[in-house]
Amino acid sequence: MWFGVLDVDGTVCSTNLPASGAVQEYDVITMTCSIRYTGNWAPVMRWNSSLTRHNFTDDVITMTTNDTTVTSELTVTTTADLHGSQIVCVTYFTESSTSLKTTAANIPTYTSTFEFQMLNVALRCKCYLHVILRHSYYSFLSLRRLS
Numbered sequence: 001m002w003f004g005v006l007d008v009d010g011t012v013c014s015t016n017l018p019a020s021g022a023v024q025e026y027d028v029i030t031m032t033c034s035i036r037y038t039g040n041w042a043p044v045m046r047w048n049s050s051l052t053r054h055n056f057t058d059d060v061i062t063m064t065t066n067d068t069t070v071t072s073e074l075t076v077t078t079t080a081d082l083h084g085s086q087i088v089c090v091t092y093f094t095e096s097s098t099s100l101k102t103t104a105a106n107i108p109t110y111t112s113t114f115e116f117q118m119l120n121v122a123l124r125c126k127c128y129l130h131v132i133l134r135h136s137y138y139s140f141l142s143l144r145r146l147s
Helices: none
Strands: 012-015 022-024 028-038 044-049 061-065 069-077 087-092 111-115 120-122 127-134 137-145
Touching (some): 028 044, 044 069, 069 087
Antiparallel strands (some): 012 028, 044 087, 061 069, 087 111, 127 137
């Protein structure tokens, strides 16, 4: 019995991120990966940043699985800590936590890694000029970043 035959082309991914990877801080970017399979054992997808290798949490991921396709969509708001990183989607098989319609006990060894282009996050400075007036001249001048 086949439990995880994958599409010949493997994981197919797309994004609204420009080819240059240039985005503004606080832009919303979406990345989607899909893979076709046949059988009773569906692959899973995990998303992480190449800089931190920490996985993105489920609250920014939409996962759809049907009898032949797994699709995962990551939606994130860009921040300064993503600058210079690549978003990575890893497709693999893992032991199922639910009952499968198969007698196979071995987990398929397939793994596919898709790296999106490097993010070049331009910071949006929310700044104001802070001026203290004293005796009709500027005694103190500073630039402060707003959080």
